[in-house]
Amino acid sequence: MNERLFKNTSVLSKLILRRDRLRFILWILGISVLTIATAVAFPDLYRTATERQQLAETMVNPAMTAMVGQGYGLDNYTYGAMMAHQMLGMTALLVGLMNVLLVTRHTRLDEEDGRTEMIGALPVGRLSPLASSLTVMLGVNFSLALMIGWGLYATGIESLDLNGSLLYGSAIGSIGLFFAGTTALFAQLSDNSRGTVGFSIALLGIAYLIRAIGDVSNETLSWLSPFGWILGSEAYVNNYWWPIILTLGVAIALVGIALYLNVIRDLGGGFLPSKPGRSNASPFLQSPLGLAFRLQRTGFIAWVAGVFVMAASYGSVLGDTDTLIADVEMMMEFMEPVEGAALTDQFITMLMVVMAILASIPTLMMILKLKGEEKNHRTEHVYSLAVSRQKLLASYLSVSIFTSIVMLVASAIGMGSIGVVVIESDITLGTFFSSSLVYLPALWMMTSFAVLLIGWAPKYTGLTWLYLGFSFVVVYLGGLFQFPDWISSLTPFSHVPDLPVEEVNLFTLIIMTVIAIFITALGFVGYGRRDIQG
Amino acid sequence: MRVLSTKGLTKKFGQFTALNGVDLDVNKGEVFGFIGPNGAGKSTTIRVLLGILKATKGKATIFELDAWKDAVEIHKRIAYVPGDVTLWPNLTGGEVIDLFVKLRGTNHKSKREELIRKFKLDPTKKCRTYSKGNRQKVALIAAFSSEADLYILDEPTSGLDPLMERVFQECVLEAKQDGKSILLSSHILSEVERLCDRVGIIREGEIIESGTLDELRHLTRTQLQVETSKPIANLSNIDGVHNIEKQERSVTFQVDSEKLEDVIKHISMFGVTKLESSPPTLEDLFMRHYEGDDRTLKPGDGGKS
Ligand SMILES: Nc1ncnc2c1ncn2[C@@H]1O[C@H](COP(=O)(O)OP(=O)(O)O)[C@@H](O)[C@H]1O
Ligand SMILES: [Mg+2]
Numbered sequence: 001m002n003e004r005l006f007k008n009t010s011v012l013s014k015l016i017l018r019r020d021r022l023r024f025i026l027w028i029l030g031i032s033v034l035t036i037a038t039a040v041a042f043p044d045l046y047r048t049a050t051e052r053q054q055l056a057e058t059m060v061n062p063a064m065t066a067m068v069g070q071g072y073g074l075d076n077y078t079y080g081a082m083m084a085h086q087m088l089g090m091t092a093l094l095v096g097l098m099n100v101l102l103v104t105r106h107t108r109l110d111e112e113d114g115r116t117e118m119i120g121a122l123p124v125g126r127l128s129p130l131a132s133s134l135t136v137m138l139g140v141n142f143s144l145a146l147m148i149g150w151g152l153y154a155t156g157i158e159s160l161d162l163n164g165s166l167l168y169g170s171a172i173g174s175i176g177l178f179f180a181g182t183t184a185l186f187a188q189l190s191d192n193s194r195g196t197v198g199f200s201i202a203l204l205g206i207a208y209l210i211r212a213i214g215d216v217s218n219e220t221l222s223w224l225s226p227f228g229w230i231l232g233s234e235a236y237v238n239n240y241w242w243p244i245i246l247t248l249g250v251a252i253a254l255v256g257i258a259l260y261l262n263v264i265r266d267l268g269g270g271f272l273p274s275k276p277g278r279s280n281a282s283p284f285l286q287s288p289l290g291l292a293f294r295l296q297r298t299g300f301i302a303w304v305a306g307v308f309v310m311a312a313s314y315g316s317v318l319g320d321t322d323t324l325i326a327d328v329e330m331m332m333e334f335m336e337p338v339e340g341a342a343l344t345d346q347f348i349t350m351l352m353v354v355m356a357i358l359a360s361i362p363t364l365m366m367i368l369k370l371k372g373e374e375k376n377h378r379t380e381h382v383y384s385l386a387v388s389r390q391k392l393l394a395s396y397l398s399v400s401i402f403t404s405i406v407m408l409v410a411s412a413i414g415m416g417s418i419g420v421v422v423i424e425s426d427i428t429l430g431t432f433f434s435s436s437l438v439y440l441p442a443l444w445m446m447t448s449f450a451v452l453l454i455g456w457a458p459k460y461t462g463l464t465w466l467y468l469g470f471s472f473v474v475v476y477l478g479g480l481f482q483f484p485d486w487i488s489s490l491t492p493f494s495h496v497p498d499l500p501v502e503e504v505n506l507f508t509l510i511i512m513t514v515i516a517i518f519i520t521a522l523g524f525v526g527y528g529r530r531d532i533q534g
Numbered sequence: 535m536r537v538l539s540t541k542g543l544t545k546k547f548g549q550f551t552a553l554n555g556v557d558l559d560v561n562k563g564e565v566f567g568f569i570g571p572n573g574a575g576k577s578t579t580i581r582v583l584l585g586i587l588k589a590t591k592g593k594a595t596i597f598e599l600d601a602w603k604d605a606v607e608i609h610k611r612i613a614y615v616p617g618d619v620t621l622w623p624n625l626t627g628g629e630v631i632d633l634f635v636k637l638r639g640t641n642h643k644s645k646r647e648e649l650i651r652k653f654k655l656d657p658t659k660k661c662r663t664y665s666k667g668n669r670q671k672v673a674l675i676a677a678f679s680s681e682a683d684l685y686i687l688d689e690p691t692s693g694l695d696p697l698m699e700r701v702f703q704e705c706v707l708e709a710k711q712d713g714k715s716i717l718l719s720s721h722i723l724s725e726v727e728r729l730c731d732r733v734g735i736i737r738e739g740e741i742i743e744s745g746t747l748d749e750l751r752h753l754t755r756t757q758l759q760v761e762t763s764k765p766i767a768n769l770s771n772i773d774g775v776h777n778i779e780k781q782e783r784s785v786t787f788q789v790d791s792e793k794l795e796d797v798i799k800h801i802s803m804f805g806v807t808k809l810e811s812s813p814p815t816l817e818d819l820f821m822r823h824y825e826g827d828d829r830t831l832k833p834g835d836g837g838k839s
Contacts, residue, residue: 281632
């Protein structure tokens, strides 16, 4: 029995570890460092019990509760209670995402690419590929739990005791295994990797949403969500272990079902019916522009939704700005208060630049897709047809520009529609629109940089992301690090006038647009001259 | 009339010379077979012809237009099928066919349906579910349902079953009857023998042979097995004799086809008791060139070695 089902599982596990060791290490280190660094930062940010208590009061509002959870021990807001309140839910979400991506990669994606078939032809058990992937994920989540648990305890911060820290780590590890289980299940149900990731992330989002709604309105509802369970462990406050056991139990059940389904299905098959697609292309698809958009439609829609939700959640905290910022010294350093400007306005400008940088991500993805298509030997088809290089590049560029506009509009509407309600002054939606759309030239400069690399140095298009990361550090943490002016001036985002605090500076905006056009044109020249790889 | 022509085509990737002075001509209404071992430079030549790669030196023209500069104009009248067809996983086969036909600018609706039926393709399936053969069918249907004057096919049948291979051959012959030209890079000898009017053989980036199949056969060697009453003297010194192997009573060797007469005259002096000959096959021709025999014929050398 075991021989037939599980032979050589350990060998396959080692193969997975070998293939992706760097990926695992980066995820584990990244999440642990994020958690521990936050814990270490808290005592500096909130020095006294009074400060913490003040923070607790500002945290108790529906928007915050929806975002991070209802929180426990608010009447004695220790550093531990702060961690469990402000960090645990978000970190759990991130760990869930990690599990979805990693499990899909080692299950359905391997199967789709034909690797599982080759493995299956060797003397390995029928369940070995899935079992090896889950074994590795068990190890990854367990390591993560230990790293975070011991790491938090090792900070030596008062109230981060051993029991609470281990519970906190276990909460992270168990929600990780929960989503490893659901993804393994969806990998059986859906017959392709896009579907697997799609369903799993949808479930992740819905579970978080149910908890958010439950925490705000009806606590029983929260107990339908695994996020409700692990937050209900009340780490550092009451330290209940049973929700962890519950989460692990359900995870094991999910894994059991996944393994069972894996045995009874065919290789390459699934259980969800895959409906036949169109047998003819819609008129929309029949142009390079249509193709460029169609290929990225799902991603586009997901990003619009994501940017909107993010902006809306920022909008929801605008009402508390004055208390939120004035009380916290650290925030003042971030913000570099401007004489005579309302704190709320200043806060809006800070959020807008973050949203603009977030909006740059899909904008750049849309143009860089062309490079990915080339790498996968799919532009070759298009160029063998009556399509010029200029036309194809222009198609992707149009999609990118369209995306930049839609994303900034989504962030204006998202933040504004809630902002105008919660802010007590007479701010209008128009203010949000102008302070968001003013970033368009900056986004276009980012796009032009990508076009330039696609045209002249396609191997180095990754630099675009580095540049965006640099921009984020400079504009977001600029106040904190006090960069010299010439460094800040290297990113287009720092040249954009900070609406509504500053005046619109049309001249700067026009210059930026002209530079973007010039660099883009340069990219077009290069793209017209070089070899296409495939 | 020349439909496609390259002159001294050279392509370097950094230090590596993938093509070294390739001369090719495809005339109107002919099927030209382009053959050579893996990595010889077939796909590279084709990509230069498509204007996807830029030639380092030399000239490539299609319909008398420059393959690089006038790519778009040329592509309106050609159809291309790559050897390794990668498609968009989330589009259906039917959508891809329509897209290709539309972008090429010519439409042939009835042909599309007929070809889908002939090739037995389900156009409602997403491309990610297609096997290699099915992806090739998508590209072939898209190619043959366009009104093209020149078809460039780069090992288009490597994933097709024999039945589909036959459907493909019908398509090629039909196109030829309509006066279309075809550049077919292929590894399947029976396919080349059946379809091609002329062939060119490329090895390590150089064309080492080209002409009609009959001309090339002429360059091959006949295998002879001879038994004589007296031992044959001086056999190895005769022009055009290769690979001599002596057995107990007989001797086996190869003769360049054009030297056959001289050789027969020579051995007849030693009392032939038994003579067996096997005719040259296309396969021999290929094998000789593919293996990189150091006695490889130079183009135009007429088989002297
Ligand atoms: N983009 C490239 N960069 C470097 N070398 C290449 C590139 N494309 C092809 N080559 C090399 O050129 C040679 C010819 O390749 P190719 O034309 O694909 O051969 P064929 O199609 O005849 O099998 C091979 O040695 C291959 O490795
Ligand atoms: Mg090739």
